[in-house]
Amino acid sequence: MNLGVLAVAETVNERLARLLALVPWLSARQGITLTAAARHFDISVEQLTKDLWQLVVCGLPGYGPDQLVDIDFWDDDRIWVQDPQTLTTPLRLTAEEGAALSIALRLISQIPGVEYREDIDVLIAKLDEACGATSELVQLTPQTNQAFRDTINAALEGNVQVAMTYSSGSDEVTERRVSPIRVFVVDDYMYLEGYCERAEARRIFRLDRILSIEMVPRSVAVSHQKHDHLLHAGGLESWIVSNDNFGDTPRALVQVDPGSSWVAEEPYVEVISTKPLTISVPYLTEDWLVRWVMSLGGSIQLLEPRHLIKEIAQNARASLAALSARD
Amino acid sequence: MRRDKTERLLNLVFALMGTQGSMSRSEIRSTVAGYESSESDEAFERMFERDKDELRSMGIPVETVFDAFGDALGYVIAPDSYAYIDLQLTSRDLTVLSIATQVWDKAVLGRSARTAMRKIEAKTDKSVTNSPLIQGVARVRAQDGAIIPLMNAAREKKVVKFLYRAPGHESEKRSIEPWAVICRNGNWYVVGHDQDRGEERTFKLTRIQGSVNVSAQPHTQDPPHNRTRTVELPPEESLTDATICVSAGRGGSLMRHAHNITSNNGIDVIKVKASRAELITWMLSSANAINSVEPQGLREDLLASLECLATAHELGGLGSG
Numbered sequence: 001m002n003l004g005v006l007a008v009a010e011t012v013n014e015r016l017a018r019l020l021a022l023v024p025w026l027s028a029r030q031g032i033t034l035t036a037a038a039r040h041f042d043i044s045v046e047q048l049t050k051d052l053w054q055l056v057v058c059g060l061p062g063y064g065p066d067q068l069v070d071i072d073f074w075d076d077d078r079i080w081v082q083d084p085q086t087l088t089t090p091l092r093l094t095a096e097e098g099a100a101l102s103i104a105l106r107l108i109s110q111i112p113g114v115e116y117r118e119d120i121d122v123l124i125a126k127l128d129e130a131c132g133a134t135s136e137l138v139q140l141t142p143q144t145n146q147a148f149r150d151t152i153n154a155a156l157e158g159n160v161q162v163a164m165t166y167s168s169g170s171d172e173v174t175e176r177r178v179s180p181i182r183v184f185v186v187d188d189y190m191y192l193e194g195y196c197e198r199a200e201a202r203r204i205f206r207l208d209r210i211l212s213i214e215m216v217p218r219s220v221a222v223s224h225q226k227h228d229h230l231l232h233a234g235g236l237e238s239w240i241v242s243n244d245n246f247g248d249t250p251r252a253l254v255q256v257d258p259g260s261s262w263v264a265e266e267p268y269v270e271v272i273s274t275k276p277l278t279i280s281v282p283y284l285t286e287d288w289l290v291r292w293v294m295s296l297g298g299s300i301q302l303l304e305p306r307h308l309i310k311e312i313a314q315n316a317r318a319s320l321a322a323l324s325a326r327d
Numbered sequence: 328m329r330r331d332k333t334e335r336l337l338n339l340v341f342a343l344m345g346t347q348g349s350m351s352r353s354e355i356r357s358t359v360a361g362y363e364s365s366e367s368d369e370a371f372e373r374m375f376e377r378d379k380d381e382l383r384s385m386g387i388p389v390e391t392v393f394d395a396f397g398d399a400l401g402y403v404i405a406p407d408s409y410a411y412i413d414l415q416l417t418s419r420d421l422t423v424l425s426i427a428t429q430v431w432d433k434a435v436l437g438r439s440a441r442t443a444m445r446k447i448e449a450k451t452d453k454s455v456t457n458s459p460l461i462q463g464v465a466r467v468r469a470q471d472g473a474i475i476p477l478m479n480a481a482r483e484k485k486v487v488k489f490l491y492r493a494p495g496h497e498s499e500k501r502s503i504e505p506w507a508v509i510c511r512n513g514n515w516y517v518v519g520h521d522q523d524r525g526e527e528r529t530f531k532l533t534r535i536q537g538s539v540n541v542s543a544q545p546h547t548q549d550p551p552h553n554r555t556r557t558v559e560l561p562p563e564e565s566l567t568d569a570t571i572c573v574s575a576g577r578g579g580s581l582m583r584h585a586h587n588i589t590s591n592n593g594i595d596v597i598k599v600k601a602s603r604a605e606l607i608t609w610m611l612s613s614a615n616a617i618n619s620v621e622p623q624g625l626r627e628d629l630l631a632s633l634e635c636l637a638t639a640h641e642l643g644g645l646g647s648g
Contacts, residue, residue, distance in 0.1 A: 012332050013385055017442050019337060025449035041445065058337045060345045061358035069341075086344035090411040090446035094386035095482060096436070096475065097443035104430035104440065105423070107465045116423060123420055130412045137481045138474070139509040140467065167579025171612040174576070185465040187513040211582050261494050265533045295611045298635025309640050316637035319614035320630060 018043075019051055023069065023087035026079050033077045052079070059085050098131025103138050110142060111190070112153035112183045142190040144207040151213050152192060155180050159220045162194075164213040166205055170291060173211065174198065179220040183207075195220075249282045252289050253304035260299035278303070290315065335361025336378055340387065340404065349392035349401030411450050418453045426464070434469045469515060471532045474508055476539040477517045481505040486522065486544040490536040498536055503528070504546040520548040527551075569606055570621045571597045577616035580609035594618060607632055 018041060026037065038048040052073050059068035070082035102124045109120040128135060155162045162180060167173050178194040181202070185191070190207040251270075256263050256277040263279065264271055270280040283289040286308060293302050293312055302309050338360045343350060356362045356371050365371035379402070382389050388408040392400045416424070428444045431437035473489070480487045487505055492498040505519040514531060521528035571581055575593045582588060584605070587598040599606065603625065610617055610629050620626035 012336065013381065015333050016336050017385060018445070019333070020340070021442070021445040021449050025445065028449060028452045054334060058334060059341055061342050063360060086341055090449040091387060091409060092411050093443050093446055096479060097439045099478065100431060100436035100439035101424060101427050101443050103436070104427035104465070107430060107467070108427060111465060116419060119419060120423055123423060126414050130414060134482055137507050138478055139507055167583050171579040172576060173579050173582060187468055188510045189513065209579065209583060258495065291612060294614060294636060295608050297607055297611050297632030298639050301639045313637050313640035315615065316633045316640070320633045320637065322615060323617060323630065
C-alpha cells in the first residue's frame with residue numbers, strides 16, 4: 001500500500017488551490033463569519049486569517065491600492081470581499097476532480113433504495129461533459145445479482161420483509177426473514193442492513209452471499225422502518241473502523257508456502273520474516289482462524305496460538321476419514 | 328514580508344489573467360512580485376519554468392502565445408479556458424454531490440473530490456442541506472497512490488512504466504497501455520496492453536513497486552470493443568466443471584458460485600464451474616460436510632490438501648514448527 005502520498009502536509013499546490021477557490025466562494029457569501037468559512041474549508045480560523053492576509057498583499061502588477069485584492073475581515077469577525085481583482089470565478093474542474101465525483105456518483109446510483117437516481121444520472125453526464133472525464137475508466141461495480149438488488153429495492157420501497165437463503169462467513173446456509181433497513185457499499189461489496197427475525201437483532205448481510213431472496217407480503221414492523229434507523233454518516237464510519245481496526249484483536253502467527261505468497265498481500269497482514277515467509281494475521285474468533293487456515297489447505301501452517309494447531313490436524317483427519325468412508 | 332512561493336504563484340496567476348494579449352518573460356520578471364529577487368537570467372528561467380508547470384499541473388491553463396514566426400511571445404491565462412463551467416446545479420444536486428464527496432473520505436480521490444466541491448460551492452450561493460435524503464451510503468477505502476496516475480494515463484491514452492513483482496518472480500520493469508482501473512473484492516487492478524508481452528494483461532496494484540511513471544508516449548493499441556465499459560478480470564487458470572454433494576445447511580461458498588443446486592434427502596447436489604484452486608478452497612470451508620466429489624481428479628486434489636493440512640499441523644503440534 002502506498003500511503004506516503006496521503007500522509008504529507010499541505011503542499012503549495014493545495015494551499016494555492018484553496019486561495020483561488022476562497023475568493024469567489026467568499027464573494028458569493030458576503031458577510032460570512034471567519035468561523036463558518038474556516039469550518040467550510042476544514043481549516044482553523046488562524047489558518048484562514050493567514051490565507052486572507054496572504055490574499056490582500058497579492059494582485060496585479062503595480063500593486064497599488066487599486067490593484068490589490070481587497071478583503072475586509074477585521075470587523076466583528078465577518079468577511080467582506082471589496083475587490084476580488086481577477087478572481088471572480090472559481091477554476092474550472094479538472095478531469096481528475098470530475099472523475100472523483102462521477103465515480104462516486106456512479107457507485108451511489110447502484111445502491112438499492114437510493115432516491116434521486118435520475119438526478120444522479122444527469123449529474124454524471126454533466127460532470128463527464130464539463131471535465132472531459134470518463135468515469136468508466138475506473139470500474140467500481142459491486143458484483144451482485146441485479147435481480148436480488150431489484151427485490152431489495154422493491155422491499156425497501158414497499159416497506160415489506162424479505163425471505164432469503166444466506167450463506168454466512170462460516171459457510172453455513174440458513175433461511176432468514178429480514179426487515180430491510182438500508183443498503184450500503186464499501187468498495188465493491190454491497191451490504192444489506194436489516195432486522196433479522198432469526199437473530200432477533202439487527203444484522204448486516206453481504207449481498208454476494210445471498211443465495212436466493214424474495215419479498216414476503218408482510219409489513220416491516222413500525223419500529224424497524226427505515227426512518228427510525230437512518231444512520232448519520234458516523235454509523236457507517238464506526239462500522240468500517242471496527243472492521244478495519246485490528247488494534248486490540250489477537251494475532252495468529254502463520255508460515256506461508258512460497259507458492260502461496262499472495263496471502264501476505266492482504267492489507268491486514270503483517271510480514272514477520274521473509275525466509276521462510278511468516279506472517280501475523282489478526283483474528284476475531286478462533287472459529288474463523290481455524291476455518292481460514294483450513295480453507296488454504298496446507299499451503300499455510302499455523303504456528304500460534306499453539307492450542308489450535310492440534311484442532312486443525314484433527315479436523316483434517318476427520319474430514320479425510322469421512323470422505324474416504326463415503327466412497 | 329517574506330515573498331513565499333504561494334504568494335509568487337498567486338501574483339503570477341493574477342498577472343496572466345489580467346494581461347491584455349500576453350506577457351513576455353521579461354515583463355514577468357520585471358513586474359510580477361516575487362521574481363525580482365532572481366539573481367541571474369538562468370535562476371529566473373528555472374523558477375519560471377517550474378512555476379508554469381506547477382500551475383498547469385493544477386489544471387490552470389497557462390497558454391503560450393506565439394508570433395507569426397513560431398517564436399514564443401509570451402503567456403496568458405485566458406478567462407475562457409480558466410473559468411468554471413456553470414453546471415446549473417440545484418440544491419438537491421449539491422446535496423447529492425456532498426454525499427459523493429464523502430464516498431472517498433480519506434481514500435485516494437478524496438482530496439480531488441473536496442477541491443471539486445469547493446469550486447462548485449464557490450459558484451453558487453445555495454447551500455448544502457444536511458438532511459440524509461439518500462438513505463444508502465457508500466465508502467471507498469482505496470489508499471493505493473498508483474490509482475490516480477493509472478486513471479489519468481488511461482484517460483489521456485499514455486503509456487505507463489512501473490516495476491512489478493508477480494508472485495514467484497523477480498521484479499521486472501513493465502510498459503503498459505492502461506485501459507481501465509478495476510476494483511474487485513476490495514483489491515485494485517489495472518488492465519491494459521502489455522507492450523513487452525504484446526497482449527492484454529492484468530496487474531494487481533499491490534504488486535507494483537515504487538511509483539508509476541506516466542510517459543509521453545501514446546497508446547499504440549485500441550482496447551478491444553467496449554473493453555473499458557465492461558472489464559472482466561480474466562481467469563488465471565482454466566475452469567473445472569464439478570459436481571459436489573454437501574450435507575444440507577453447509578457449503579455456502581460452493582452454493583454462491585453454483586449454476587445448479589438440487590436437494591435430496593438432506594443432501595445438496597451442487598454443480599459449479601470454477602478454477603481448481605477456488606473449488607478446493609470452497610470445499611475446504613465445509614470439509615466435514617462434503618459427501619462426494621466429481622470429477623475424480625478434483626476429489627484426489629481435495630484429499631491431498633486435507634492430508635497436507637493434517638501432516639503440517641501434526642508436526643507443528645509436536646513442536647517442530
